[in-house]
Amino acid sequence: MNDGELRDLVPIVIGILERRGADFSTAEDAVQDALLEAFRTWSDDEPRDMKGWLISVAWRRFLDRVRAEEARTAREGHAYALRTDPPSTSTDDTVDLYFLCAHPDLSPASAVALTLRAVGGLTTRQIAEAYLVPEATMAQRISRAKRTLSGRRLNRPGNVAAVLKVLYLVFNEGYSGDVDLAAEAIRLTRALNSSITHAEVSxxxxxxxxxxxxxxxxxxxxxxxxxxxxxxxxxxxxxxxxxxxxxxxxxxxxxxxxxxxxxxxxxxxxxxxxxxxxxDWVQIVEWYDELLKLGESQIVRLNRAVALGQADGPEVGLAELGRLDESLPRYFAVEAHLRERAGETVTAAKLYAHAADRAADLAERDHLIRQAARLNSRPRGSR
Known part of the structure; x- marks a missing residue:
């Protein structure tokens, strides 16, 4: 069974259930139930029509939930009345879900979690393991996100920029647990790119x-x-x-x-x-200049200082760096790099050690410590 192919069907099936009368939250829960059943049973007997199987099972789960909520007459009757799907494409359903899950009322963390579940088809357990939090914590985060979106319909056009920021957040998480989030982000972005024509998606x-x-x-x-x-x-x-x-x-x-x-x-x-x-460091500096035209960013200027140091020499890079706030992430690591290139190895070693104390993660800290140790082991012939 191709897990990616199966997960690609999740937003499509959610959209179909919504057109039959299900609200987003209940439809998403029902499709997750069907998805779990597919993972349990398809290894022995994979159906010929995976989409049809998921729709059938998810629809039954939806009706079960309606009955459990003691609203069978009103909601089930309405759902059956809409059982014939109105004209709509799977592509529209999927794109709409991207927009809904990146709704501005959601926090970035909630938008990421809901996107991975509703669009990506990952289970709550998989998402929790990927983000190294308890499953109950992630379940609460997803439930709160769905409550926030309660009653909202899928309205287009949506905010593509917000969707892309969510997908980029997923990509930058990398790998943890049994889910490669970078690969998952690429899969989801590829699906979006095949659904709409947009230069920034590409x-x-x-x-x-x-x-x-x-x-x-x-x-x-x-x-x-x-x-x-x-x-x-x-x-x-x-x-x-x-x-x-x-x-x-x-x-x-x-x-x-x-x-x-x-x-x-x-x-x-x-x-x-x-x-x-x-x-081609000169062209890289030019691209950073283009990036700054879109909006002021101290992080972009920090990266530009590195590129300037490569294109025009470390002294030029240091002059640019001196205009920035020392509290910026990686400021002292960049200064250490530029000082080393300028031949100031004693100062660079101290800066690498200082940067290590401020490092955001263990791998970066260890790297900076090794850089400091490498310079400290050299003969003292620097200025």
């Missing part, structure tokens, strides 16, 4: 593919973080890179430039280079 998918292609080189065998400039580029996967660059070129041709297209363009320049030295 841009986000390109960005994900280009980043994901570098994944095999990001860590050593014992789990140590490997920064971009030290990665073995022969380990980068060429298939996603080729696909990502193709998607990016098509998106840029639409002349509807957006944040994710720009980020993908920067990632493509890294992917095109055979080494750090061969990277």
């Amino acid at each position: 841009g986000l998918l390109a960005l994900m593919l280009l980043h994901h292609a570098r994944r095999p080189a990001r860590f050593t065998g014992d789990g140590a973080l490997v920064p971009l400039d030290a990665q073995d580029r022969s380990l980068w996967e060429t298939g996603p890179i080729v696909e990502g660059i193709g998607l990016l070129q098509a998106a840029l041709a639409r002349d509807e430039l957006g944040e994710f297209q720009i980020q993908a363009a920067i990632a493509a320049l890294h992917a095109d280079a055979v080494s750090v030295e061969d990277t």
Whole structure:
């Protein structure tokens, strides 16, 4: 059984149940029940028509829930009256669910959880394990999200930007438990890209593919973080890179430039280079300038300082960095990198150690500690 193919049907079946009269929350619960039954039984006897099977079982579960809520006469009668589906496409249903799950009344965490369950077809347990929280906690988060959306219909056009932010949040969680969230985010973004024509959707998918292609080189065998400039580029996967660059070129041709297209363009320049030295840093700086035209961002300026240090020399990068707030994440790691490139190894070692104390995760902290130790082990000949 192809789990991805099965999960692709989840938003379609939810949409069909809604057109038959089910509210979103009850429809989503019923489809989850059907999905769990499919996982339990299909390994022995997979049906010929997976979609039809899910609709049938989910519909029965919906009617069971209606009866359990003691509203059989009113709600079940209404549902049966609408049993013949009105004209609508599966694509419309799926896209509508993306928009609903990224509703502005939901917190980012709730929007992510609901998207993974209602659109992605993951179970509450899988989502909880992926985010390293108890299943009961995730169940409450999803229940609160559905209560927030109670009574709301699927209204289009929706906010594509909000959907893309949710999908990017999922992608950046990476891997945990038995669910690869980066791969799941790519799957969901690919499905959205095939459903609507939108340059930023294509841009986000390109960005994900280009980043994901570098994944095999990001860590050593014992789990140590490997920064971009030290990665073995022969380990980068060429298939996603080729696909990502193709998607990016098509998106840029639409002349509807957006944040994710720009980020993908920067990632493509890294992917095109055979080494750090061969990277077109001047063009990367220009792309960061384009990104800043869309909106002021201290994080973008921090990354631009790194690119400037590569394009025009570490002193120029340090001058740009000095204009930024030291409280920015990775500020001292960037300064350490630039100081080292400028030959100030003693200062750089101290900055690496300071940055390690402020690191956001264990892998980054360990990497920065190793950088400090590497410089401290050198002969003291720096200024």
